[in-house]
Amino acid sequence: MNLGILISGRGSNLEAILGAISEERLAAHLRLVVSNRPDAAGLELARRHGVPTVVVDHREFGAREHFDRAVVEVLRAHEVDTVALAGFDRIVTVVLLDAFPGRVVNVHPALLPAFPGLHAQRQALQYGAKITGATVHLVDEEMDHGPILAQAAVPVRDDDTEESLAARILEQEHRIYPLALQCLAEGAVRVCGRRVRGGVPWK
Numbered sequence: 700m701n702l703g704i705l706i707s708g709r710g711s712n713l714e715a716i717l718g719a720i721s722e723e724r725l726a727a728h729l730r731l732v733v734s735n736r737p738d739a740a741g742l743e744l745a746r747r748h749g750v751p752t753v754v755v756d757h758r759e760f761g762a763r764e765h766f767d768r769a770v771v772e773v774l775r776a777h778e779v780d781t782v783a784l785a786g787f788d789r790i791v792t793v794v795l796l797d798a799f800p801g802r803v804v805n806v807h808p809a810l811l812p813a814f815p816g817l818h819a820q821r822q823a824l825q826y827g828a829k830i831t832g833a834t835v836h837l838v839d840e841e842m843d844h845g846p847i848l849a850q851a852a853v854p855v856r857d858d859d860t861e862e863s864l865a866a867r868i869l870e871q872e873h874r875i876y877p878l879a880l881q882c883l884a885e886g887a888v889r890v891c892g893r894r895v896r897g898g899v900p901w902k
């Protein structure tokens with residue numbers, strides 16, 4: 700699997716994926732990291748690991764589709780076949796999805812379809828949810844939506860803050876994102892409508 704990772708910020712999921720590749724838990728070549736923000740800390744992390752990086756600054760494009768076209772071009776130039784969004788803060792369009800059909804993956808800090816969008820941990824706290832978690836899913840045209848590859852539940856504690864909850868969810872993101880990508884790499888995943896069969900084997 701030739702992976703391209705799209706980031707906007709610190710890149711802790713990127714780091715987890717890099718760790719899984721180096722420990723041979725994930726059979727993938729990380730071909731490229733793309734950031735829409737020149738100051739994303741994850742760019743430096745990628746460079747330290749010898750991974751090529753490209754900045755495609757969304758502010759230089761009028762329409763989302765034009766930005767996505769530029770991203771697709773750099774991904775193709777680096778022979779990427781699978782795209783992982785990892786803390787990428789842009790809504791993707793059909794331009795990206797059509798270029799990599801069934802091969803664009805995202806991680807979200809809630810048990811989708813609950814709490815899509817920004818501040819998912821805050822939403823869970825404000826709603827009074829007792830259990831939230833992390834979801835890895837194939838991306839479709841709706842935000843934080845698409846067939847689910849893996850989920851992990853995280854109990855909400857009475858004394859949780861947004862930060863403490865986010866930290867425990869993040870641990871689960873780092874665990875299940877490489878597992879879900881490995882399922883894709885093995886071709887173990889069959890998408891039947893909204894359902895994914897043969898996904899992450901639970902332990």
Ligand code: GRF
Pocket residue numbers: 706708709710711712713785786787806807808869872
């Ligand atoms: C993660 O919580 C992810 O689920 C969300 O943004 C955060 C990114 O964190 N989409 P990082 O950049 O991978 O550290």
